[in-house]
Amino acid sequence: MADKTDIFDRLKKDHDDHRKLLxxxxxxxxxxxxxxDLLAQFTREVKSHAAAEEQALYSTMLRKPETTGETRHSVAEHHEIEEMLNDLAATDMSSSAWLAKFKDLRHDYEHHIDEEEDDHFPDFAKYLTEDDIAHMRSVFDRRKEAEKGHAEVTPEKMEDAKE
Structure with missing residues (x-):
């Protein structure tokens, strides 16, 4: 039987890289x-990782009734984090508001990846078939690289930044 942990190890490596950037x-x-520069790098990395994770892992897990709830929860958090990134990019970096928003983003993102690693990934591993693993391996790296070329810091207009 195929090793179910290698896809999770790849995801965790990205998470560790994201923690270092934060x-x-x-x-x-x-x-x-x-x-x-660090915000732009973090944004590109997180957006490309999330898109690849959604296509490789979460599309697989949505087809399994036992993991649908956890999957929807994580995908929703991806969208919340993307909104936070866009809002942070639209905020004056020298303001106290930027620092407060950064701290919120860091807290929420670290909570998200800790939850994935500690709760979701072990649960998901129970339901993966060899075909699922082969699909995830073939999709993840390819999608992540493709997304990196398109992922960018997309700030909202300054006047639309959440206060």
Missing amino acids: EKMAGTSGESEERA
């Missing part, structure tokens, strides 16, 4: 080139 961003201050 840590680096937390160490920046004001409107700096470093902060802007």
Whole structure:
């Protein structure tokens, strides 16, 4: 039987990379080139990861009644995080509002990936077939690379940024 953990190991590696980017961003201050570059990198990484994860993993898990609830929950969180990223990009990086929004984003994103790793992935592994695993392997990396080319920081208009 195929190893069910390798797809989850790939997802966790991305999560670890995202945690490192968040840590680096937390160490920046004001409107700096470093902060802007890290936010752009984090945004591209997270958006491409989420799209690949949804196509490879979550599309598979939606077909399994036992995991539909967890799957819908995670996909909804992906959309919330994307909105938070867009809002953060539209906020003045030197403002206290940016820092508050960043802290909220970091908290929510880390909660999301911890929940995936600790709860969802172990539950999902119970229901995966060899065909499911082969599908996920073939889709994840290809979709992630394709999405990276299109993923961008897409700020809302400043006047639309949530306060």
